[in-house]
Amino acid sequence: MKKMTKKLSIAVLTTALAFGVSNTFTKDNVGAAIDKNRIVIAGSTALLPLTNQASKEFKKSNPKIKISVSGSSSIAGPQAVKKGSATIGAADWDATSEKVTGLPTFSDLKAYKIAVIPFAAVVSKNNPVNDLSTSELQDIYTGKITNWKQVGGPDKKINVYTRSIGSGTRVNFEKKALKGEDIKDSGSNVEKVSSSGLMKSKVAGDDYGIGYIDLAYITPSSGLKALSYNGVKATVENVKAKKYPVWGYGYLITKSNVSEANMKFIKFMQSSKFQNKSLKSLKFIPVSEMK
Amino acid sequence: MKKVIPALVVASSIITSQVIPTLHDSVSAASKVSSVNDVTAKKQISVDGLLKNIATIKHGSKVLYSLKDLSAALKITSNLNKKTNSIEYKLVSGKTKTSLQFNFKTNSTLLNNKKFNLSIVNHKGVPFAEANVFASVFGKDVVKTEKNSMLYISSTKLIQADTYETQFITGGKLLVTGDSEDTLQSYILNPITMKVEKTLPYQDLTVSNNGNNAVFVDDEGIINTIDLKTFKVTKFEKNVEPKTGLIWSFDSKKIYFIEGDKNTTISQLDLASGEFKILVADKVENKSDLVIASEAPLKFVYSVTKTATSTVDPETGETTVIDDSTAGQDLWSIDPSVATATAVQLTNTPDNKIYPTVLPSGFISYLSQNTDDENALTKLLVLNPLNNQTMTLFNGKQFHLIKKTMDGKVLLVQSFSSGDQVFELTESGLLKPIFKTNKTINTITATSTTKLAFTYGDDGEEKTAFVNNGNVLYITK
Numbered sequence: 204m205k206k207m208t209k210k211l212s213i214a215v216l217t218t219a220l221a222f223g224v225s226n227t228f229t230k231d232n233v234g235a236a237i238d239k240n241r242i243v244i245a246g247s248t249a250l251l252p253l254t255n256q257a258s259k260e261f262k263k264s265n266p267k268i269k270i271s272v273s274g275s276s277s278i279a280g281p282q283a284v285k286k287g288s289a290t291i292g293a294a295d296w297d298a299t300s301e302k303v304t305g306l307p308t309f310s311d312l313k314a315y316k317i318a319v320i321p322f323a324a325v326v327s328k329n330n331p332v333n334d335l336s337t338s339e340l341q342d343i344y345t346g347k348i349t350n351w352k353q354v355g356g357p358d359k360k361i362n363v364y365t366r367s368i369g370s371g372t373r374v375n376f377e378k379k380a381l382k383g384e385d386i387k388d389s390g391s392n393v394e395k396v397s398s399s400g401l402m403k404s405k406v407a408g409d410d411y412g413i414g415y416i417d418l419a420y421i422t423p424s425s426g427l428k429a430l431s432y433n434g435v436k437a438t439v440e441n442v443k444a445k446k447y448p449v450w451g452y453g454y455l456i457t458k459s460n461v462s463e464a465n466m467k468f469i470k471f472m473q474s475s476k477f478q479n480k481s482l483k484s485l486k487f488i489p490v491s492e493m494k
Numbered sequence: 495m496k497k498v499i500p501a502l503v504v505a506s507s508i509i510t511s512q513v514i515p516t517l518h519d520s521v522s523a524a525s526k527v528s529s530v531n532d533v534t535a536k537k538q539i540s541v542d543g544l545l546k547n548i549a550t551i552k553h554g555s556k557v558l559y560s561l562k563d564l565s566a567a568l569k570i571t572s573n574l575n576k577k578t579n580s581i582e583y584k585l586v587s588g589k590t591k592t593s594l595q596f597n598f599k600t601n602s603t604l605l606n607n608k609k610f611n612l613s614i615v616n617h618k619g620v621p622f623a624e625a626n627v628f629a630s631v632f633g634k635d636v637v638k639t640e641k642n643s644m645l646y647i648s649s650t651k652l653i654q655a656d657t658y659e660t661q662f663i664t665g666g667k668l669l670v671t672g673d674s675e676d677t678l679q680s681y682i683l684n685p686i687t688m689k690v691e692k693t694l695p696y697q698d699l700t701v702s703n704n705g706n707n708a709v710f711v712d713d714e715g716i717i718n719t720i721d722l723k724t725f726k727v728t729k730f731e732k733n734v735e736p737k738t739g740l741i742w743s744f745d746s747k748k749i750y751f752i753e754g755d756k757n758t759t760i761s762q763l764d765l766a767s768g769e770f771k772i773l774v775a776d777k778v779e780n781k782s783d784l785v786i787a788s789e790a791p792l793k794f795v796y797s798v799t800k801t802a803t804s805t806v807d808p809e810t811g812e813t814t815v816i817d818d819s820t821a822g823q824d825l826w827s828i829d830p831s832v833a834t835a836t837a838v839q840l841t842n843t844p845d846n847k848i849y850p851t852v853l854p855s856g857f858i859s860y861l862s863q864n865t866d867d868e869n870a871l872t873k874l875l876v877l878n879p880l881n882n883q884t885m886t887l888f889n890g891k892q893f894h895l896i897k898k899t900m901d902g903k904v905l906l907v908q909s910f911s912s913g914d915q916v917f918e919l920t921e922s923g924l925l926k927p928i929f930k931t932n933k934t935i936n937t938i939t940a941t942s943t944t945k946l947a948f949t950y951g952d953d954g955e956e957k958t959a960f961v962n963n964g965n966v967l968y969i970t971k
Contacts, residue, residue, distance in 0.1 A: 240868060245804055245816055252755050256738065259782045259799055262823070264936060266846045266863035266872055266894070271802035271818035279806055288816050397806065419755055422715075422735045439713045467953075474953040475673035476658040480698040484711045485736050485755070 239462040242270040246280020246293035247371050248399040249320055249417040250453045254293050256481045257472045264471075268464045274398060277371030281309040281456045290465045292456040295320060295371020295417075299456060303374050304385070309456065317472045318453040319488035321418040322375050323429035323437035325402075329410045332356040334431035341384045343413060349392060351411060363393045364405050364414035372399060375451035376415040380432060403427060419486045443492055452490070534617075539625065539645040541567045543686040548625070551617050558615055558622035559645075561596075568649065570632055581621065585632045592632050596621050605631060637688065640931060640966035648688035653681055653970040658956040659698075660949055662900060662941045663722050664705035670958055670970065671697050682722070685947065685960040685969055692725065702746035703900060705941075709749055711737050717749065717763055730763055733770045739784045739796075750784060750794070757781045760794060760830070773830040776837055781826075787852045787879070791831040795840070795850055795858055795879075799823045823847050825860065827879055840882055849896040853904060854921050861893055874906065888925065899940040907935050918943050929964045 244254050251274035258270040280292025281299070292312075296303065299314040324340060326332060332354060335343070342348040343361055352358045365386050366373040377386055388395060396402045399416050406414040407426030418437060421427045429437040432449055441447035455469050471477055478489035536547045537557070546567040549560035561583065565572045570585045580597040595604040596614050598621075603612045612631070614623045626636040629647050637646035655672030663669045668683045680699055682692040699708035699720070709719050715734040720727050739752040747766060750773070753759040760774035760781065773792070780799040787793040802818035825840040825847060841847065846863040853859055858877045864870040872894055874887045894914075895907035904919040905928065913932035917925040928943050933950035940946040946961040947969075958970040 240865065243802070243816060243818065245802075252736075255780060255799070255801065256757075256782075259780075259797070259823075262846050263848045266848050266861065267865060267868070267870075269846070269865035271816075271821035273802040273804040273816055273818070275804040275806045279804065283804075283816060419736065422755055423733075424735060424754065470953055474658070475656055475678065476953065476956075479673070479678055481738060483713060484698070484715070484738055486713075486715065 240268050240464050242268060242291060242465050242468050243283075243289045244270070244272045244291045244293055244455075245275065245283040245289035246291075246456075247277040247295050247453065248274035249277075249295050249322075249372050249419070250274075250293040250318065251399070252419050252485050253318055253453070253472075253482060253487055254455075256485060257468070257477060260477065260481060261468055261471050265464070265467065268468075270468070276367060276369045276397070277374065278306055278369030281312055284312060284456055284458060285309060290457065290461070291468070294454050294456055295451050296374050297452070297454055305368055306374075311459070312456050313459050313461070314454040314456050315469045315473065316452050316490050317455050317469070318478075318482060319442065319450055319490060319493050320375070320453045321437060321439060321442045321447070321450045321486070321488065322372060322379070322415060323418060323421060323449060324376075324380060324413060324415050324432065325406050325421060325427045325429055326413050327407055327410045328426055328428045330356065330428065332430065333428070334434055336433050337380070337382055340432075341381050344381055344386045345384060346387045346390050346393075357411075359411040360392055362409050362412040363390070364396055364402055364409075364412055365393060366399075366402065366415075367395050367397060371451070371453075372402075372415060372417060376449070379449040379451065380415065439486060439488055442488060450488075453487070537643075537645070539564075539567070539647060541647050542649050542688065543684075549620070549622075551615070551622050553615050553622070556624060558617075559625040559628070561614070561621045561623055561628060564625055564628060568629060568632065568634060568647065583628075583632075587633060590633075594628075594631055635688075635971070638968040642965050642967075646688075646967060650689055652688060653683065653690060653958075655970065656954055656956050657958045657970045658949060658953075659937065660947045660958045661699070661701040661708075661939045662705060662945070662947065663701050663708070666941060666945060667691065668939075668947055668958070668960070669699060669701055669708065669722070671699065672970070683969070685962070685967075688969055694720070694725070696720065700740050700742070702742045703744055704746045705900065707746065709740055709742070711740070717751075719749075719765065728765075730768055730770075732768070733761075733763075735759075739782055741784055741786065744786065744789050750786065752781045752784055752796075760784065760796070760828075774828055774837070776828070778826070778837060783848075783850050785850050785852055787827060787858070788856070791829055793827060793829045793831075795825060795827045795852060797823050797847060797850065798826050798839075825850055825858065825877070827858075838879075840877060840879060841884070851896045851898060851904060853919075854902065859887075859896060859904070859919075861896060887923075895935060895938060897938045897940070899942055899946075901942050903940075903943055905938060905940060905943070905946075907938060909934065916946070929961050929966065931959065931961075931966050933959065 255272050258272050277294040280294045283289035284292040297314045299309050299312050339354050349361055396405055399420055402414045402416050403420045406412045421429045435441055435447045442450045535550050537550045538545050539548050548563040550557050565583050570583050573582045579599045580595055583594045585592045593606055598616055603610045612627055614621045625645055629636055635648045635652045653672055655674035657670050657672040659671040661669045668685050670681045670683050680694040681690045683690050696710050699710045701708045707719050715736050717730045718727050735753045736755050737751045737753055741750050749763045753761045756779040758779050759772055762771050762773055781796050783797040785795045787795045800821050802816055802821040805815040807814050822844045826837045828837040829835045848861045850860040862873045862875045871892045874893045875884050877884045892909040893906050894909050897905045906917045906919050908915045914935045915930050916928040920926055935948045938948040944963055948959055949956045951957050960967045960969045
């Protein structure tokens, strides 16, 4: 075999990289600068741990592609795609076809199913209440029940935390846990929070608070306790066994003429390699397991 | 006991001008004999990893194999019927019976009593045919190879699945994770015999450095280890935080991992005591690519990804600005053995940084890609952690993967238009060629620089190849 060995001559072959090179993408040119090798993901904070992990792994086999991930709310995902400031919108419902009261439908965009997201009503781990029924949750979130004593807890006012309209977690919680009942946003005991991360810290720090969040955020160190729903524990197993109904699909939403790089990323998130590795370890459920 | 010749050691043909003695000498030579070269050669083929000598003839551009030798090698019975001037090859496997009959007089072939289009050539009373067709008729798989004239036949079907992850385990075997239409499981595959020795109902396994154990995190976030000899599974239920990036200590007695929904903490599990310990809790989010820089004292290198920020209109919930000017990925290091130690940022550049790898010298190598220039090549950078000076090595080469072998050698994979070339980056800084393939390598695993395996193909359709002394065999379908 032809010897192809090359001597490493550090003096000859090395080039010191200049440090501190400023990023050429600024907030002013994000929309305009999106090119075929750029992926900008915006939207759901429930899906944020997942899109974030996927972006890190995807870069390994696609280093030429620049990916940035951010989270605010599900509705912001398709809105940003439509405006052209993001290439992929992450949403907790199919915003291209599903009608949600008070929110637009983006029928000119395309949706790709990428995960099953289990959601749960949560309280602080110091709260003694472990289980709430559908009607108890409905009454708490419509202001009819305002004291923990009414649901077997201490004689303390319930501090209700809810997500803003446009949150996919809220859409799923209203639809699946409250069986279509609208959350009452007003009231002295109601506080709106803008992200899953904020929901986590608010409820964990309030022994008499209640909120709702996706299971990925409920970890032993989070300070949160997932409430059972009608006596059924909020677990991945119970979702898969179809015993626990509070879950929804997560979607990536794009324009119909999406670039190859963006399509590649979507396919990566849908691949068995990602679905059965990182997606599972972050407590989401592979789409294939809910067939 | 028969002396076994490892099939993969030699791949040569032995030319002989002699006619192979045959059991079929008494068969009528009345049947039509096709035009063949008057030279018979013996070729070595591999059947389940064992070398067999098979007589061959050249028929036009094709090499045809003696079915007498081939059937014996594949343990297919043959029965000569002098009355009908025909021979039957038969194999019973469970409830499946396969019968291939060749009539010397009419030159016709029947498969399970139905006419079958297999070109069998009667050469001096011995039937010759294409080995891959004959083998596949009886349910054997012919293994495809690169630039290797030797035929490899597996008497059992090759794994047919999306095999997206392959790792070496003890005994030179492979742990292959495969997703087929029916099941998702891991296979313990002997790459020499091509036999699946065990299937395991787990995925996402990370094999220990000694190859004896593997670790995986189950749906509840619990770490499980599996003994790859006894297949005993041990659960470590004290910790159910989400975990990513699991790696083994050099001595395979501890597992290090990144913990939490925001990938904030670096923790360890001591397998002997079952105790978990938080090593780094600096609240820096989005850690990944955890690598051990040294174990005495314990030091890690890892990546930290900075996300973009969205500004949302509080009234409409609409995103007004997505600012990714600070988004990117940098390398950090930390020495958790020092209680007061803080993480040190090693890089501060906007390029994509992949495959951070600690070299035997203690320097950190990684691949750097400028994402602002479509035509920029991926650079191999080496960073001195003592002064944060970074150097580019082998400028102009398009490397796309760095991997350490189980015995500590550093492999580099370089892209060419015709495929990939794998090199060893030696301690003296040389690029030593290991093997070439016409595929693009997705992942690579190696016990040493002579025994390697890699995955190739698109997401959802990945396959596995085994490389033994430079020979590339495609061992899954």
